[in-house]
Amino acid sequence: MTELRGDAAGHRLGFGVGLRNQHFDHILATRPPVDWFEAISENFMDSGGRPRAVLRRIAEHYPVALHGVSLSIGSTDPLDRDYLARLRRLADEVSARWVSDHLCWTGALGVNSHDLLPLPLNERTLEHVSARVAQAQELLGRPLVLENPSTYVRFRQSTLNEPAFLRELSRVTGCWLLLDVNNVYVSCFNAGTDPLDYLNQFPFDRVVQLHLAGHQHCGTHIVDTHDRPVSAAVWQLFRLAWQRSEQAATLLEWDGDVPAFERVHAELMRARQIIDGDAPAEVEAAPRPRPDSAEAVSTPVAFLVPEIMSNSVVCPS
Amino acid sequence: MSVDQDRLDSLQRWMIEALIAPDGVDADTIAATFLPGPKLSASACLAIYQRSYILRLRKCLEEQFPASYHALGATLFADFADEYLRACPSDSYTLHELGRRFPEWLEDNRPDRDQPPEQRESWIDFMVDLASYERDLYRLFDAQGHEGRPWPDVSTDDGALVLQPCLALVAYRYPVAWYYHEVRAGRSPQLPVAMRSYAVILRRDFLTHTYPVTRLHYEFLSLVRRTRDLPASVEAIAAEAGYPVDAVWRSWRHEVRRPWIEAGFFVERAVIGG
Numbered sequence: 001m002t003e004l005r006g007d008a009a010g011h012r013l014g015f016g017v018g019l020r021n022q023h024f025d026h027i028l029a030t031r032p033p034v035d036w037f038e039a040i041s042e043n044f045m046d047s048g049g050r051p052r053a054v055l056r057r058i059a060e061h062y063p064v065a066l067h068g069v070s071l072s073i074g075s076t077d078p079l080d081r082d083y084l085a086r087l088r089r090l091a092d093e094v095s096a097r098w099v100s101d102h103l104c105w106t107g108a109l110g111v112n113s114h115d116l117l118p119l120p121l122n123e124r125t126l127e128h129v130s131a132r133v134a135q136a137q138e139l140l141g142r143p144l145v146l147e148n149p150s151t152y153v154r155f156r157q158s159t160l161n162e163p164a165f166l167r168e169l170s171r172v173t174g175c176w177l178l179l180d181v182n183n184v185y186v187s188c189f190n191a192g193t194d195p196l197d198y199l200n201q202f203p204f205d206r207v208v209q210l211h212l213a214g215h216q217h218c219g220t221h222i223v224d225t226h227d228r229p230v231s232a233a234v235w236q237l238f239r240l241a242w243q244r245s246e247q248a249a250t251l252l253e254w255d256g257d258v259p260a261f262e263r264v265h266a267e268l269m270r271a272r273q274i275i276d277g278d279a280p281a282e283v284e285a286a287p288r289p290r291p292d293s294a295e296a297v298s299t300p301v302a303f304l305v306p307e308i309m310s311n312s313v314v315c316p317s
Numbered sequence: 318m319s320v321d322q323d324r325l326d327s328l329q330r331w332m333i334e335a336l337i338a339p340d341g342v343d344a345d346t347i348a349a350t351f352l353p354g355p356k357l358s359a360s361a362c363l364a365i366y367q368r369s370y371i372l373r374l375r376k377c378l379e380e381q382f383p384a385s386y387h388a389l390g391a392t393l394f395a396d397f398a399d400e401y402l403r404a405c406p407s408d409s410y411t412l413h414e415l416g417r418r419f420p421e422w423l424e425d426n427r428p429d430r431d432q433p434p435e436q437r438e439s440w441i442d443f444m445v446d447l448a449s450y451e452r453d454l455y456r457l458f459d460a461q462g463h464e465g466r467p468w469p470d471v472s473t474d475d476g477a478l479v480l481q482p483c484l485a486l487v488a489y490r491y492p493v494a495w496y497y498h499e500v501r502a503g504r505s506p507q508l509p510v511a512m513r514s515y516a517v518i519l520r521r522d523f524l525t526h527t528y529p530v531t532r533l534h535y536e537f538l539s540l541v542r543r544t545r546d547l548p549a550s551v552e553a554i555a556a557e558a559g560y561p562v563d564a565v566w567r568s569w570r571h572e573v574r575r576p577w578i579e580a581g582f583f584v585e586r587a588v589i590g591g
Binding site for chain 1: 361384409410526528
């Protein structure tokens with residue numbers, strides 16, 4: 001299986017930004033100083049229009065990784081071979097550094113929830129997911145990179161913690177790991193566990209990428225909203241994770257209330273400052289865009305829907 | 318629905334149904350499946366997923382049908398969207414297919430569907446047409462197109478012209494393209510009166526254009542699509558409409574040929590390998 005870490009240190013891509021439709025024109029016009037981009041696989045794999053053309057152009061100038069939200073590696077529905085074939089073609093086309101998705105399931109009975117749903121973590125699930133990861137890697141012709149999701153429930157049937165599950169999954173299948181530091185914080189708060197304990201148990205030798213994002217604190221729980229700056233507590237965890245992963249590729253996700261590219265980029269640059277110790281991690285980076293509410297939505301996906309209206313004109317008859 | 322806690326497939330079936338129809342989930346099954354959180358009951362933990370499921374997908378439908386959203390208003394659109402998502406949950410890995418069945422669902426679920434056509438509510442006809450138009454625009458935005466390949470010009474032989482791949486021929490009972498672009502311009506148009514309208518929707522240079530056409534033009538272009546033979550379609554439409562064929566050829570050459578070629582209605586058969 002391909003080595004994404006090791007002597008070549010292929011995981012040290014630097015600091016990247018999640019590619020969003022709203023930023024296409026800015027990126028093409030200014031070619032901003034970003035080390036790499038992460039593209040949402042499903043937004044491009046079927047595209048016959050501008051999104052794929054833009055991604056091809058961006059891939060000429062920046063390293064690109066693909067990040068999926070619909071592989072559904074934990075589902076009991078059969079793996080979608082057509083989906084994997086399309087994903088493979090896209091990955092080949094843009095020379096993707098790697099292809100990632102989540103340790104989750106997104107649907108069953110042919111229904112897609114478009115959410116990253118949690119799995120009971122136990123030996124049976126491990127066997128089930130391991131077999132599917134092996135199959136997916138075979139069909140993709142490359143190793144998978146799997147991310148820890150944000151979770152809001154704990155199954156009574158779970159017998160393994162998430163770091164232990166991912167460690168074993170990675171050992172058995174050779175897959176690599178994407179550690180979402182914000183998800184660690186969110187899931188641990190919601191479960192009443194210690195995020196530092198989580199990091200202390202995590203198999204950092206398998207980590208090729210880190211994710212950063214903002215969340216919404218609702219008092220009784222935290223929702224992974226990706227709609228605001230990274231919290232001070234997450235920055236503290238990030239500093240630790242970046243060191244332990246030996247400078248894994250770091251990516252900022254901003255998916256709700258997406259601001260101008262310059263704002264997203266400024267937030268990304270805080271990661272550099274925090275690593276360099278130039279900025280105290282406990283300082284809030286920026287004001288929140290809107291007040292917290294009980295209507296916080298996890299796993300925002302509306303950003304995946306392109307804004308069509310401004311791209312349409314009616315002509316005189 | 319009961320859950321066999323030892324079977325992942327049983328658990329997943331139960332949970333997906335708990336998202337789509339949250340009212341049908343019993344508290345005992347939830348408590349048997351999940352531990353309570355430090356500050357929330359097991360039911361409240363599951364409710365985070367249930368609430369997010371509908372809000373997330375409703376928001377996506379709003380994005381895919383912005384003019385329908387404008388016409389119905391937030392509350393009524395939410396009612397329609399929620400019912401649609403319950404009846405037609407996503408069956409694809411891509412959100413681009415989420416609204417695929419929405420226009421058809423609106424038609425099938427209209428409250429006056431058992432009435433004779435002349436007694437049906439006209440505003441529902443308008444909403445069905447508007448949603449159909451928005452779905453066509455959405456589909457063509459990212460469909461396989463002709464960008465990056467050569468386009469024909471007026472010197473191209475008629476026999477070499479076929480309709481370009483990213484083009485839809487549409488017919489509506491209301492002027493929905495006008496309404497849509499009024500909303501796009503930031504205005505608040507009144508619901509228009511019924512008026513049969515025909516249009517060509519196409520994408521060129523990654524911009525989607527709507528060209529109103531006459532019924533005869535619509536039928537002619539439909540023939541071109543079906544036969545992939547433009548000269549034969551001129552002859553056929555003349556016969557169908559009862560016009561002298563010379564007059565139809567003159568109309569083609571002097572009225573629409575140049576503007577349609579320049580607008581990107583056609584590509585050369587040889588370029589697309591047809």
